[in-house]
Amino acid sequence: MVAQRLDGKACAAEVEEELLIRITACKEKGIKPHLAVIIVGDDPASHVYVGSKVRACERLGIQSTHIELSADSTEEQVRDAIFSLNEQTGLHGILVQSPLPNHMDEEALTDLIDPVKDVDGFHPQNLGRLVQGRLDGMLPCTPSGVMRMLSWAGIETEGKTAVILGRSRIVGMPQSLLLGAKGIDSTVTVAHSRTKNTADLCANADIVIAAVGRPEMVTADWIKEGAVVVDVGINRVDDSTRERGWRLAGDVHPDVASKASWLSPVPGGVGPMTIAMLMENTVRAAEQSYTV
Numbered sequence: 653m654v655a656q657r658l659d660g661k662a663c664a665a666e667v668e669e670e671l672l673i674r675i676t677a678c679k680e681k682g683i684k685p686h687l688a689v690i691i692v693g694d695d696p697a698s699h700v701y702v703g704s705k706v707r708a709c710e711r712l713g714i715q716s717t718h719i720e721l722s723a724d725s726t727e728e729q730v731r732d733a734i735f736s737l738n739e740q741t742g743l744h745g746i747l748v749q750s751p752l753p754n755h756m757d758e759e760a761l762t763d764l765i766d767p768v769k770d771v772d773g774f775h776p777q778n779l780g781r782l783v784q785g786r787l788d789g790m791l792p793c794t795p796s797g798v799m800r801m802l803s804w805a806g807i808e809t810e811g812k813t814a815v816i817l818g819r820s821r822i823v824g825m826p827q828s829l830l831l832g833a834k835g836i837d838s839t840v841t842v843a844h845s846r847t848k849n850t851a852d853l854c855a856n857a858d859i860v861i862a863a864v865g866r867p868e869m870v871t872a873d874w875i876k877e878g879a880v881v882v883d884v885g886i887n888r889v890d891d892s893t894r895e896r897g898w899r900l901a902g903d904v905h906p907d908v909a910s911k912a913s914w915l916s917p918v919p920g921g922v923g924p925m926t927i928a929m930l931m932e933n934t935v936r937a938a939e940q941s942y943t944v
């Protein structure tokens with residue numbers, strides 16, 4: 653079997669087309685969706701991600717505000733920036749780019765974002781709604797992007813067994829809640845660094861979602877013939893054959909394509925979907941600003 657490509661770039665392009673219609677409707681009501689991104693420090697990967705988000709805003713006609721703070725800023729300075737953005741009318745979404753410097757408490761800062769502007773979906777109020785099975789609010793962008801991609805490809809989830817590799821607040825845990833939610837109806841197992849029989853769990857799964865951060869950890873012998881495999885991982889690995897000396901690798905080995913029915917590529921899979929879902933959350937927040 654050769655896996656079909658779970659093409660996040662193509663799916664994201666369709667999401668953007670739908671968003672353009674909604675953004676036009678917002679503008680007709682005098683509202684221009686507006687996203688603010690706070691970035692602290694000079695982690696090169698974070699600056700690349702923020703650049704992609706700003707470019708997506710430009711493509712869609714969403715206003716973006718970019719707040720850069722130096723790595724030695726205090727937590728109080730970030731807090732003040734969040735409070736000021738919370739107060740700003742006409743600003744609909746706030747995102748604090750992860751990771752923050754080690755001297756800052758990322759979760760505590762996320763808690764300060766007004767939940768209606770929490771376009772990352774990490775505020776306890778929004779995660780709590782997800783735990784309650786309410787899927788109509790601000791959902792975390794990466795896992796909701798995975799769900800959109802599965803639905804776009806017509807992949808059946810009801811009654812399927814799914815293994816999620818990773819239990820982070822950002823990806824693995826909300827992903828497990830989404831896949832197991834009523835109406836999506838997969839039976840979910842969450843594996844983490846202490847799980848003993850990870851390969852065996854994967855070998856029995858209809859759907860495997862890898863969100864670990866270990867390059868090409870999931871190999872073809874872990875995967876059942878015909879399984880759907882989603883690779884969330886983005887890892888930079890040394891590669892002397894490339895001029896720049898490195899390449900991006902997922903958490904899934906490319907050989908998995910010989911066993912899986914569907915496989916998402918890295919890059920071009922979950923990454924573009926994460927950004928598309930961020931744009932959608934921003935547009936939703938803007939729409940809510942005139943419907944409430």
Ligand code: NDP
Pocket residue numbers: 794817818819820821822823824843844845846847850863864865866884885886887922923924926
């Ligand atoms: P974290 O480091 O927060 O979490 C990693 C998870 O993997 C943890 O739950 C950890 O377990 C688990 N883990 C570690 N080793 C193993 C193992 N051997 N077997 C099973 N589970 C293991 O990472 P994130 O969730 O933030 O990100 C995961 C990956 O996804 C990264 O490569 C990241 O770059 C990428 N990513 C991609 C995005 C995209 O848009 N495509 C967006 C966000 C992340 P434990 O809890 O026990 O430590």
